[in-house]
Amino acid sequence: MSQMLVDADAIRALANILNDTGLTEIEVSEKDSRIRVVRAAAPVAAQAVAPVAVATPAAPAPAATPVPTAPADLSKHPGAVNSPMVGIAYLAPDPSSPPFVAVGQTVAAGQTLLLIEAMKTFNQIKAPKGGTLKQVLVTSGDPVEFGQPLVIVE
Incomplete structure (x- = not known):
């Protein structure tokens, strides 16, 4: 039976990256080893959507201004479909396929709107109403x- 070696310095370095960037999860793999560090997001951090702001460091002011206010305002919208979990959003079943739905399209109750990958499982997010x-x-690829709020259906 092989014994797993833990690289405490690597874990500390990854934890520091999480703190510095505002991310909630990071994973590094090399050969046969993998390190994954996850932290619970603070309620305020969920509103800030920091990974989106980090993804656009060249223009942080324009990216940061609309993103935090939109989720706070739209999460209470009567047609908002909010994320039931933390994960990665995908608008299509795979990168070469068209999106499940497009803006302006009529959707039926129970129709798949997008996928959220959480813990290597793809979860269908369905329209709660037509x-x-x-x-x-x-x-696609955004951490949520x-x-x-993911989409607005009216």
């Missing part, structure tokens, strides 16, 4: 937090 897709608030 209507027209008015807005898509995430892009619990309660974050």
Whole structure:
């Protein structure tokens, strides 16, 4: 039986990266080893959507201004479909396929709107009611937090 060696310095370095960037999860793999560090997001951090701001460091002011206010305002919207979990959003079943739905399209109750990958499992996010897709608030590959608005269906 092989014994797993833990690299405490690597874990500390990854934890520091999480703190410095505002991310909630980071994973590094090399050969046969893998280190994954996850931290619970603070309620305020869920509103800030820091990974989106980090993804655009060249223009932090324009990216940071609309993103934090949009989820706070739109999460209470009557047509908002909010994320039931933390994960990565995908608008299509795979990169070469068209998105599940497009803005302006009529959707039926129970129709798949997007996927959220959490713990290597792809979870279908379905329309809670029928209507027209008015807005898509995430892009494929975006990290999403619990309660974050994903789309607006009216």
